[in-house]
Amino acid sequence: MQIDHFYRDSWVEINLDDVEYNIKQLAEHIGEDKGIYAVVKANAYGHGYVQIAQAALNAGASALAVAFLDEALHLRQAGIQAAILVMGATRPEDAAIAADHDITLTFYRKDWLEAVRTQQLAKTLRLHMKLDTGMGRIGFRTSEEIRSVVSLLEDPSLHLEGVFTHFATADEADLAYFEGQRSKLDALLKTLREVWNDPITIHTDNSAASMRFAAEESDYVRFGIGMYGLYPSKIVKEEHPISLRQAFSLHSRIVHVKQLEAHEAVSYGATYETDGPEWIGTLPIGYADGWIRKMQGFEVLVDGKRMPIVGRVCMDQCMIKLDQAYPVGTEVVLIGTQQGVCISMDEAADWVETINYEVPCLIGARMPRVYKHAGQTVEVANTLYSGRTF
Ligand SMILES: Cc1ncc(COP(=O)(O)O)c(C=O)c1O
Known part of the structure; x- marks a missing residue:
């Protein structure tokens, strides 16, 4: 391993x-x-x-x-x-x-x-x-x-x-x-x-x-x-000729949480403005990882609930609007299932107006990949310094 x-x-x-x-x-x-x-x-x-x-x-x-x-x-x-x-x-x-x-x-x-x-x-x-x-x-x-x-x-x-x-x-x-x-x-x-x-x-x-x-x-x-585990089109998905299981999921953790006052802005261009006091979380993933700028407005899962991505997606980070304060380190699912709630690859693809093929292809080499088999982690691959331990 x-x-x-x-x-x-x-x-x-x-x-x-x-x-x-x-x-x-x-x-x-x-x-x-x-x-x-x-x-x-x-x-x-x-x-x-x-x-x-x-x-x-x-x-x-x-x-x-x-x-x-x-x-x-x-x-x-x-x-x-x-x-x-x-x-x-x-x-x-x-x-x-x-x-x-x-x-x-x-x-x-x-x-x-x-x-x-x-x-x-x-x-x-x-x-x-x-x-x-x-x-x-x-x-x-x-x-x-x-x-x-x-x-x-x-x-x-x-x-x-x-x-x-x-x-x-x-x-x-x-x-x-x-x-x-x-x-x-x-x-x-x-x-x-x-x-x-x-x-x-x-x-x-x-x-x-x-x-x-x-x-x-x-x-x-x-x-x-x-x-x-993805169907080639909506038609084939509806026809459901065979059962498939989506193998890929994308995860992150909240690295910063803060409460903004009303009329404060978030991210480049200050395009998002808070309506009232809002809890904003920061995730360490951005367009350089393939989490492209078009993901703005899409949702992620925190505590099994959908939370929107607010403001522009940056190169290495993006911000989400939270329904309450969550501790730093709280796990976020961007694609996949959390507490029975699912954001599928197809939904992410629809949001950015592309096909499901393109979404995992975009998730780049900087992103570590954790391989699971029979419920166990069997490999962790980090192409940035593969095979070396620091
Ligand atoms: C020549 C060729 N064969 C097979 C495939 C696999 O297609 P699919 O991913 O739709 O199964 C591709 C993918 O683009 C292809 O270019």
Whole structure:
């Protein structure tokens, strides 16, 4: 167990049991013949690369997916040996590093394959072909493009292991665009099967698609947001195809309490003015932690009651209006449950007019993360001076 100390009164708690629960719920839902890529890019959506990767693999995920090679190397450096797919762009000159570390890369351009073939790869490079069936991001879009790269793939240092696409609207009520993407996918896969005889794994479904209508032809799903216990959209949440548990909660403690007189102001711009005598608490968390300025006016939980954030959120602190005096050190929940009252990630996302994906991603590296398993703290991670005790 690694315990990094931290010396501030704000922290994230990640419940690894919830991550495992969510993986198991999905595994049961999609059936045994499909594998799960646990999507742990972007610091596992702000939850912690290595801790989430390990929890996901323990719970039955078959492999990991990230956006960039640096993220995959971070996982390898931490000793993770599972298969890792880089789903985004990698420079051709970095292909050898990926091959050396058994990291699978995504390709979507002919000139990329040509450039990789000019390199001396000491080990076979595993590749997944990305198809753009309507996301408009990266991927081959036509049968001609697929045909044009087949001969390049017949290179002993390359191994075409998989093919995948990504859906743009699998979480929406209107499924017309999604169906269109699936038809395009069928046509492109038909071409690929005509020109490539070796077995290839197929993976098409993100959380929304895997929870709602896991495609029959897919060997794997790519499970991101659902693994963290969040539904990809309100529609999917209402449909509730599987039960999920939000793993992330955000905590702080009151570091200062004071009573202001009527008509006194709080924070930059003096935008908040007290109506009468008011108890104001200060929390050591601000926009530099990802608790962005738009959180002004949102609520936090103190003693199981909702209290508003008043005045502008500062870089490292923000102020809340209290219903009474509370002692310094009183715990505050900014996202999560306190005494049975819940402020969900979805509610926080709604307040700042974004999606639930963005909120934990914003909570930055300065914020310590405390990992819980079976009710116990199993790790405390502080990236500011990881592994050192002061
Ligand atoms: C290519 C790809 N696959 C899978 C995912 C996971 O999506 P979700 O978090 O909705 O499950 C993402 C996330 O953006 C992605 O870019």
